[in-house]
Amino acid sequence: MxxxxxxxxxxxxxxxxxxxxxxxxxxxxxxxxxxxxxxxxxxxxxxxxxxxxxxxxxxxxxxxxxxxxxxxxxxxxxxxxxxxxxxxxxxxxxxxxxxxxxxxxxxxxxxxxxxxxxxxxxxxxxxxxxxxxxxxxxxxxxxxxxxxxxxxxxxxxxxxxxxxxxxRDLTTATCSCPRDPMPPPEASDPQALREALDEAVRRITRACRPVLIAGIEIQRFGLQQSFLEFVHKTGIPFATTPLSKSTLSEDHPLFLGVYAGAVGKEETRQAVENSDCLIMLGAFMTDVNLGIFTARLDQALTISSASDGSCMAFHRYPDVFLTDFLQGLCDADIVALSGRVPVDRPKLEPSPAFETRDEPITIRRLFVCLETVIDGRMVLLADPGEAMFAAIDLTIRHPAVFLAPAYYTSMGFAVPGAIGAQLARPDLRPLVLVGDGAFQMTGMEISTAARFGLSPIVVVLNNSGYGTERPMTDGGFNDIPAWRYSRLPEAIGSGLGFEVFTETQFAEALKAALDNSLVPTVIDVHLDANDHSPALKRLTDALGAKVRASAKLSE
Amino acid sequence: MxxxxxxxxxxxxxxxxxxxxxxxxxxxxxxxxxxxxxxxxxxxxxxxxxxxxxxxxxxxxxxxxxxxxxxxxxxxxxxxxxxxxxxxxxxxxxxxxxxxxxxxxxxxxxxxxxxxxxxxxxxxxxxxxxxxxxxxxxxxxxxxxxxxxxxxxxxxxxxxxxxxxxxRDLTTATCSCPRDPMPPPEASDPQALREALDEAVRRITRACRPVLIAGIEIQRFGLQQSFLEFVHKTGIPFATTPLSKSTLSEDHPLFLGVYAGAVGKEETRQAVENSDCLIMLGAFMTDVNLGIFTARLDQALTISSASDGSCMAFHRYPDVFLTDFLQGLCDADIVALSGRVPVDRPKLEPSPAFETRDEPITIRRLFVCLETVIDGRMVLLADPGEAMFAAIDLTIRHPAVFLAPAYYTSMGFAVPGAIGAQLARPDLRPLVLVGDGAFQMTGMEISTAARFGLSPIVVVLNNSGYGTERPMTDGGFNDIPAWRYSRLPEAIGSGLGFEVFTETQFAEALKAALDNSLVPTVIDVHLDANDHSPALKRLTDALGAKVRASAKLSE
The missing domain is CATH 3.40.50.970 (Thiamin diphosphate (ThDP)-binding fold, Pyr/PP domains)
Structure with missing residues (x-):
């Protein structure tokens, strides 16, 4: 007892x-x-x-x-x-x-x-x-x-x-413990909910090209099943956002891609921005989600519901919350899309084969290689910077988990995050993508991982500094000391370390890491400082324009 | 121009x-x-x-x-x-x-x-x-x-x-720059100052055993010379506090030691607590300064002046500030102490000779060894824990500088602090005393030191965990991973590393570090987990009693 x-x-x-x-x-x-x-x-x-x-x-x-x-x-x-x-x-x-x-x-x-x-x-x-x-x-x-x-x-x-x-003197104070049953979640106002659902159903039914966006709250509130139920019932295609990437499996036939304005892939952008009824569920529209304001969304055509209220076009339903709204949509009488004009969905390319070449490895090829090994037994963690933006472009085919601070974008999250992730989901092995700058902030926590028997595979994208900033404004302040990351396992007394320059070396190091699931691995990948992924290029163009615009404004 | x-x-x-x-x-x-x-x-x-x-x-x-x-x-x-x-x-x-x-x-x-x-x-x-x-x-x-x-x-x-x-859009905004001369420092109220000085002079003149305490503000406001002028004129002996240690050279003939209640040395405590007129200048009385409340000071017998006001016995002069008050004391007519009964001053033992033995090194012997090498070309930085408390007991004979967060006691200060210290005072070489727990927080900043051509000597007191906490309450949470600290210079690509177990090895490593003033050095000193300095023992007894008292209180 x-x-x-x-x-x-x-x-x-x-x-x-x-x-x-x-x-x-x-x-x-x-x-x-x-x-x-x-x-x-x-x-x-x-x-x-x-x-x-x-x-x-x-x-x-x-x-x-x-x-x-x-x-x-x-x-x-x-x-x-x-x-x-x-x-x-x-x-x-x-x-x-x-x-x-x-x-x-x-x-x-x-x-x-x-x-x-x-x-x-x-x-x-x-x-x-x-x-x-x-x-x-x-x-x-x-x-x-x-x-x-x-x-x-x-x-x-x-x-x-x-x-x-x-x-500290209350720590051991005795108390009468009420231990009530846990309070029920706050419910929507029933009348407001009915009105909002009626309106939403009307809007969705008369739309020709409805599109869904699954925001991060779909994951936070555990609503994946309800969301998919609605997708299957209606045939409406869906996109995710950088923050909610991999909330739903990316090999779903109705998946459109990760939407992030001009920063994301062009075909996803077309599908989302051409929709005549955009249903955003649990998404909050941050600047990174919106491609640093390159998104072109027509608010008159949106339906949005989140844990703190709902919105249609320009009016709000403050007492209608996501969980109830989504359940209501699932229960509502909505005609499947088959009778209407479906959007063009980007074709899912077949899983790429990766033939290693004995050549210097590039960001693009590194992510092609990663795509061949990511499976449902992994949790992918990406630190802000090249690691995160390139990762957003990855197609995660299996129900793998993706974690990244895609809105707040604080550097130093991914290595310690891997410790939390593997303890939360011991069935998943963490694959960490981290820049050299971010690694120097918190990367030594690999020793904590080793101590508690965890086994993250840490891929250090080593481009000798703050690579995201160089295209915006460069200077000595973007340089960092050249650590020998592959020697760190020896210095902390545990784990495997590899230093790689070529594709072949990277593929071999990755294989060795995957074969040894008992200890952490650090793979130091030397990259050219001017090598950027297409996603980062799109992002820094947008951010650099902001930096220059504000400089100009104030001149 | x-x-x-x-x-x-x-x-x-x-x-x-x-x-x-x-x-x-x-x-x-x-x-x-x-x-x-x-x-x-x-x-x-x-x-x-x-x-x-x-x-x-x-x-x-x-x-x-x-x-x-x-x-x-x-x-x-x-x-x-x-x-x-x-x-x-x-x-x-x-x-x-x-x-x-x-x-x-x-x-x-x-x-x-x-x-x-x-x-x-x-x-x-x-x-x-x-x-x-x-x-x-x-x-x-x-x-x-x-x-x-x-x-x-x-x-x-x-x-x-x-x-x-x-x-960021104001960064480059043009402005009309007033560039007034720098504002003068805030001055004391002249009448209040006269009254406070009259009272202070009366109290000091009639005292038999006056004692001065030089607090941290003597250093912060650059008042060392005024303070010593007053000491020389009156012959009144002085103590410092943990936070203000080394503000004045410790081989001064009137120096009584670092006062910290029962945590400090007994002879210093006696001299301070038996004073019939304790003049505290620029000191703020924290719990660590007061030996975690083991100090016994009679407020009726104190004069205290700081940058935010002054105090005598139980009344305050809110508009009398340290700089003016100290200058007033220097200018006042106070009879030198020679006609009165001086306090017993602890004898300054001669600088110890250190004969190394080929035996496992202890905390006590390590500090004896350090005392022989510290000179006026060094800045000593100590991280909270054994490093700081043992260092407070050190006699710093020369005008060397001591930096430690002796009140706030945040771990992780000393290694990055050494970077700031050496750039602020390029004539001084940093000697860093840091526990293994604190080193794991910020110690990798040695790579920043190396990058900018700095040369701290980092002594890691490696006792396999949070040594200060073990005597209070022990458990697995006080253990930390066993890094090989001496391998880190190799992993960061710069610096010297030594792993030492014996006195001879330590003395040799220290000599090698002193001989190479171009790069950082890391000395990993293996200590017995149960080996504590006398100062730490006094401290943890006091702190442990607090932890147990609050547990008891609430049972």
Whole structure:
């Protein structure tokens, strides 16, 4: 028989487990040491990383795959190191729980200068209020458990970060634990929903070229099956966005590609922009999603529904939410598209064969080679920069998983993200695509991966600096030190390392990595600094124009 | 003839140079690229680090030694990575200027989801308001230069961080540059100052055992000479605090030691706590300074003056500031101590000779060895943990410089700090003492040091984990992966590496490092996990009691 939790922190641990959490990422410190000890004696497993930043990114990746991820740190010197990774989770709707230790309430009398304190005792709380949908400092034992329920429910409801601050003398405070059943998700207003669905059905039925866009919330709220049900019932083709890439398998016969304005593939752009009824489900239209504003969408022809409300043409339904709206569409009486004019779908080219040549490897050929090995047993992680933009062009045929901070675009996500991803989905092996610049930020977390028996394959796209920036504005500030990435496994005492210059060497290194699934692999791929993927070229043209435009504007 | 700056950013660059800044630390990104290009064409030198966190710590160290340090980053994905290092600068009064790029004002129309945006366009500004004494987003060309003057003056006045956000379309906006002379420092109220000095002179004159404490503001405001003038005139002995260690040379005949309650040396504690008139100048009494509240100071017997006001016994003089107060003391008529009863001063032991033995090296012996090599051509940096607490016990005989985050105690400061320190003071060679846990956070910045021709000697105190925490609460979370630190120079392509187990090996490695002043050196010192310095033992006893007390309290 399950024992009842007796303390606030036991209750917190139990609740996290209820939500399916099995791992907690973090770095200990004296204000949170007791809680780490309680974690060690709990069913949750502590994964401590080299630096808190790594823990933040790992927990974010875990949250994206599991529905909830947790990072646990000490007061200020820990918490303030994960402001950026929490901001990323907020921007990209990842349900991340930040737990921070804090000075005990009994230590705060007369406002002393306790170590790690910045300005006031609530400085850290004030900062996290900017980055979360719910935040609490547990200053009372009585309602501690209710507060925990409220805050965790918000993370799950809004798929965004929440913050819990645990004063160390409350960690072991006994409490009466309500442990109510988990609160039901917020429902749409029934009348508003009916009206919105009626209107949507009218618009879809009279359209000749309807197109669906599956946004990231389809993945966050686990709506893939409903989405596909609607696709199958109506025959309406669909696209994804950079952030929601691979949410649905890309070898689906009705898949149009990843839509990103002029940054994406031309045929996808044509199909989406020529639609006379664009149904965007769970998408939020960021500048990267919109190809840095190269998208040409006619708002009068759009239907959009997300977790925070819905929109048709120029009017809003604030109380109609994605889950109900999509279910309503599935249940509605909509004629299949067969009687209407279907859009032209880009032909899915056959899986390319890759004949290695003994020539210097290029970005384009590297991605052709990768496409031949990616399968349903992999999770692909891409760091912003060439790695991410080239990866968006990849066709992921199998139900593989793709993770990238495609909106917030913070560098340094992918290597620590792979730790979170493989723990969240131990059936998948992480394939990490990361630039040399991003690797130097957080890449040493491969040692954390090795320590916990994980086996990411880390492909370092080594073009001697910040390759995304060179085409915009170049200078010495885009250069970085030339690490010998393939030697790092030796220096951290674990893993395989390869240095490759040619296609043949790359294919061999990749094969060796795939054959050894017990340790991490680092493959240092030397690329020409002027070699860019077509996607990056399209992107930097757009971004460079912005940089130059603002320079000109102010001259 | 000097040309007049024509744009807001040229004005900013000129003003920074006026304040003595020669280097700027940062990582570029598209919202700040143009400013990086302007920096590259300016007399300021850009030092780009592996990760923004490293730039933040490097700039903090530079600020401590130069009077102003600058870190320059891109919007959110850069700025939010340096929240912790900026918090440290705030907590420890370091005059750090944070410059962040931002989306152009012309890009913000209708509040689009631009990449890197978190919640609102001012999210980052709101966060930095919590951590700075002045913050501005330059949204108007007209008063841009005045804003720059206001904000930089605040950094210099309060010795705390300030924040400047540069929308990218204002970077090159032309402006009328007032370029007023730099504003004079804020002065004390003359009447209040006279009253406070009269009272102070009375108290000091009638005391039998007056003792001075030189706090960190003596260093921050460059008051060492005035302080020593007062010491020489009156014969009053002085102590420092952990944060202000080495502000004054420790071989001064009137130096009592570093005061830190029970955590410091017993003879220093006796001298300070038995004083009948304790004159604290520029000190702020943190818990670490107070030996985690083991200090026993009688407030009725204290005089305290700092940059934000003064205090005697239980009453305050809010408009009397340190610089004026100290000058007033120097000018006052105070009888030298010779006629009164002097305190017992701890005898300065002769510089120890170090005979190496072919035995496993211990913490205690390692510091004995270090004491024989530290001289006036070094800057010593210590990371929180064993490295810092053992270093506080070191006697620094020469006017060497000691830098450590002794109050905020954020791990990961020392290696990137060494970059800032050596650029600020190229006449000094950095000797870095860092635990293995802290090294894994930011230690790879040695590659930045190598890239810019710097030569820190990095001593990794390798005790297989978070040694400071083990005596408090131990568990698997205190273990870290076993890197082979001495192999890292090979992996980054520069520097010397040594792995040492014995005293002889350590002395040899240290000699080799000292003999090669062109590249960084990493010395991996294997220590027993249960070997602690006396200072750390005193500290963890005090901290462990706190952890246990709060556990008990709440049971």
């Amino acid at each position: 399950e024992t009842q939790p007796k303390t606030v922190s036991e209750y917190l641990i139990r609740r996290l487990a209820d939500y399916g959490v099995e791992h907690i990422f973090g770095v200990p410190g004296d204000y949170v040491l007791q809680f780490f000890q309680q974690l060690e004696n709990s069913p949750l497993r502590v994964i401590n990383t080299c630096d808190e930043q790594g823990a933040g990114f790992a927990a974010d990746a875990y949250a994206r795959l599991r529905g909830l991820g947790v990072v646990c740190v000490t007061y200020c010197v820990g918490g303030l190191k994960i402001v950026n990774s929490t901001a990323q989770a907020f921007a990209e709707k990842s349900p991340l729980v930040v737990i921070s230790g804090a000075p005990g309430l009994s230590e705060r009398w007369r406002n002393p200068l306790l170590h790690h304190k910045v300005r006031d005792f609530d400085t850290q709380l004030q900062i996290f209020r900017q980055l979360t949908v719910a935040a609490t400092d547990l200053t009372e034992v009585e309602n501690g458990c209710c507060e925990i329920d409220r805050v965790l429910a918000a993370a799950v409801r809004y798929k965004r970060p929440v913050y819990i601050e645990l004063p | 000097e040309t007049q700056p024509k744009t807001v950013s040229e004005y900013l660059i000129r003003r920074l140079a006026d304040y003595g800044v020669e280097h700027i630390f940062g990582v570029p990104g598209d919202y700040v690229l143009q400013f990086f290009q302007q920096l590259e064409n300016s007399p300021l030198r850009v030092i780009n680090t592996c990760d923004e966190q490293g730039a933040g710590f490097a700039a903090d160290a530079y600020a401590r030694l130069r009077g102003l340090g600058v870190v320059c980053v891109t919007y959110c994905v850069g700025g939010l990575k340096i929240v912790n290092s900026t918090a440290q600068a705030f907590a420890e009064k370091s005059p750090l200027v944070v410059i962040s790029g931002a989306p152009g004002l012309s890009e913000r129309w209708r509040n689009p989801l631009l990449h890197h945006k978190v919640r609102d366009f001012d999210t980052q500004l709101q966060i930095f308001r919590q951590l700075t004494v002045a913050a501005t987003d330059l949204t108007e060309v007209e008063n841009g230069c005045c804003e720059i003057d206001r904000v930089l003056a605040a950094a210099v006045r309060y010795k705390r961080p300030v924040y400047i956000e540069l929308p």
